[in-house]
Amino acid sequence: MSQVLLSLNGLTKAYPGVVANDDISFKIGVGEVHALLGENGAGKSTLVKMIYGLVKPDSGTMELRGQSYAPGEPRAARADGIAMVFQHFSLFDALNVAENIALGMENPPPMRDLAARIREVSETYGLPLDPFRTVGDLSAGERQRVEIIRCLLQDPKLLIMDEPTSVLTPQEVQILFKTLEKLRGEGTSILYISHKLEEIRTLCDTATILRLGKVVGTCTPRETTARDMAELMVGSALKTPERAGRALGEVALDISGLSAPSPSAFGTALKNVHLTVQQGEIVGIGGVAGNGQEELLGVLSGEILTEAGAVKLLGEPIGRMGPAARRALGLLTAPEERLGHAAAPDMSLTENALLTGAVRENLVSNGFLKWGAAREFAERIIEAFDVRTPGPENAARSLSGGNLQKFVIGREVLQGPKVLVVNQPTWGVDAAAAAAIRQALLDLAAEGTAVVCISQDLDELMEIADRFAALNEGRLSTPRSTTGLTVEEIGLMMGGAHGMEVAHV
């Protein structure tokens, strides 16, 4: 590290009941790609919000190029050459690319000049973009380009990137990395937040690892194994899920020639999907979000009805049946959105357990609820899946994301499904809980259940699935065995770079 750009000294920020950042200190050099590594809830976002001026530290100081630095608001941070690419919530769908970029600038030039500059910068960095397209119509990779260009137009000294690759295909990740390499070459520092260890090992010069708001280690990622970093991050030896050899039974779920329109305006229609899943098998379905995942879950759960024969459960056509009828037959689902889809946020865990477990767990008699049995079922889930909550009378909303996810998955697993469909089972869940959920899915398959796991986490799918298929614009690729499948092959199954031009830098 030649010169220090930004140094953090003892930054502390506490919220009621939790210390989000506790005495954090590290330095970022000029032209350095610095990784900030940690679990969800380790305090990464609070820390970058402080650097970007969205949150004020309780104590501690920052120095930028040797000068004291205490931004009162993002505007001040941007004026000092700090730019941030957000993971969520920072683009306006109904506005066009140029308008979105203008909103992130202090003194934007007139639209026509701005459009010209967007074209120029986007081509210099190998990220071609049309300034007048509406952002709502862009793919995830293109949206990210908008954010990056918004930052680059301000000639930043430090670029903060919050989990930039979580929505990209492997090919799109390659394009992004080339751009970042070029920026580093020009002397821009990058603070790169991620929990994808292999990426950090390829790209970053230094890594600072956070756990529960504290710095627990610093390392040079190229010289450290992913496993060591993961253990620093989690704080304990990581338990890898075990895959027992499984005997496959007869075909449990048979989807053939399934086409279905999407219920939402910005959704993706499913086009001629074929898939069979055998008893005891786990099929992993990958793909960039928004390529039909929600719709696929919908047609399997019964929220979207199709032709009767398009979906068969153990040979029986169920395409016209609603969710309750399918549950009774043994097809259970756990959707992606925890609050509002998988669980009713303001209802207690007991009530939520009742909502999907009523039929199979026999929690209703003659239209009357069996509260005792429902409560016992909820307690069983809490016990078996180590859900951290004072008790089943607490509202679903009061649980942390990971705990609620364990509850939602556990609720379906304990009902002994014949076929279980899960969407993003470990999204936003810490590594230990994620490992527990994956283990539960593997155990379930070992008992003969057919499992369909829709996920954007390719590592997860490679870890648990027997076969892998990808959704791309509502079409499902032919499933292939996960043994021996390479990242390039997976990327191509996911639609390659989605027609985005490769970076020429």
Add this chain to the structure above:
Amino acid sequence: MDLSAINPVLLIASLMVAATPLLLAAIGELVVEKAGVLNLGVEGMMIVGAISGFAIAVETGSPWLGFLAAAVGGAALSLLFVVLTQVALANQVASGLALTLFGLGLSSLMGQSYVGVKPPRMAELHIPGLSDMPVLGPILFSHDPVLYLGVAIIAAVWAVLKFTRVGLILRAVGENHDAAHALGYKVVRIRIAAIAFGGACAGLGGAYISLIRVPQWTEGMTAGVGWIALALVVFASWKPWRVLLGAYLFGGVTVVQLNLQAAGVAIPVEYLAMSPYLVTILVLVILSADKSSAPAALGRIFHASH
């Protein structure tokens, strides 16, 4: 029945007068909704504007001061909505309904001593040459100044939303308040300004009824125009010029049906009286069938969570 008694020139001229209260209220609400806030209190703010404007005009003898007071009155009532929805984070639908009920009650109280009083008249514009032209003169150039102000506000809102940075920021706040906040824009402050502007416009619209269109004070004299304004904004797809079109259509049908009533057409009065509401909504529903362009954050409560 004597249809020949209807003078087309006067009809068009009075159509513009009939449309102006609706136009003012709707363009104000359009700005509020573009900022992502749904204020159902338009009717309440209009009627409070109507009585504030009426009272001040009568007391001071100046219709101009009356209109100013109406704008201030409407905006003041909208600040109550601000306190409820932007500070206390209450539900916008319920708060808006409460605002309308409160405004109707408050206006009756304020107006008790003004029933039957005649307000001072606002002089109509007279431009030598232009106003004397046949046909066009009476239609376009012989109205009161507030009518032109209404059209000017439409043009100004359109231009500001389309061409200026302030307009872009306002649209951004209405589209995605979390993103706007993350970029460092003051979401709540921008929304308060938009709500107050909406209140002022509604107040002007109300005073236009009590000072120019009718002109006198009766309880509940806005007669649902505030509700039509709300519907108009939606069916105009949040586009200012369509608001103008819809308002003139409403004004037109209102004036025609009044003329038909006067001419003694053999259609029951009730049907004639409901026709402006039906026709306006029907036409705008057909117009807005192409696509809905509602601000994405409309009606959602913003809470800066850090």
